[in-house]
Amino acid sequence: xxxxxxxxxxxxxxxxxxxxxxxxxxxxxxxxxxxxxxxxxxxxxxxxxxxxxxxxxxxxxxxxxxxxxxxxxxxxxxxxxxxxxxxxxxxxxxxxxxxxxxxx
Numbered sequence: 001x002x003x004x005x006x007x008x009x010x011x012x013x014x015x016x017x018x019x020x021x022x023x024x025x026x027x028x029x030x031x032x033x034x035x036x037x038x039x040x041x042x043x044x045x046x047x048x049x050x051x052x053x054x055x056x057x058x059x060x061x062x063x064x065x066x067x068x069x070x071x072x073x074x075x076x077x078x079x080x081x082x083x084x085x086x087x088x089x090x091x092x093x094x095x096x097x098x099x100x101x102x103x104x
Contacts, residue, residue, distance in 0.1 A: 063100070064092050070100045077101040 008019040009027075017023045052059060065073065069090050076086045077097070086101075087094045 064096055065090060065100060070103075073097050073100050 003018070003024070008017060009023075010017040010019070016026055018027050049059065063070065069092075073086050073090060076089070077083070083094045083097045083101075087097045090097070
C-alpha cells in the first residue's frame with residue numbers, strides 16, 4: 001500500500017529500507033510472520049475458551065444479580081411484572097432483567 005503511493009520506509013537502527021527488492025522481501029516476510037502470530041494467538045484463545053467451557057467455568061463478567069435475585073426476577077416476570085418494575089425493585093438495569101429472565 002505504501003509502495004503504491006510512492007512511499008518508502010527506512011529504519012536506520014535496523015538497516016532496513018523498502019526502496020529496494022531486498023527491503024521489500026524483508027517487509028513481506030515480516031508481514032507474514034505477523035499474520036502467523038495473529039492466527040496462532042486467535043487459535044490458542046479459542047482453545048482456551050473451549051477448555052474453560054468444558055471444565056464448566058463461567059466466562060465473562062459476573063452477573064450483577066445473585067442467584068436468589070435471579071430467581072426472584074424470573075418469578076416476578078412469570079407473574080406478569082414489567083421489566084422496568086423488576087429492575088427498580090432489584091436495583092439493576094432493565095437489560096439485565098431481560099437477559100436473566102430469558103435464561104433457561
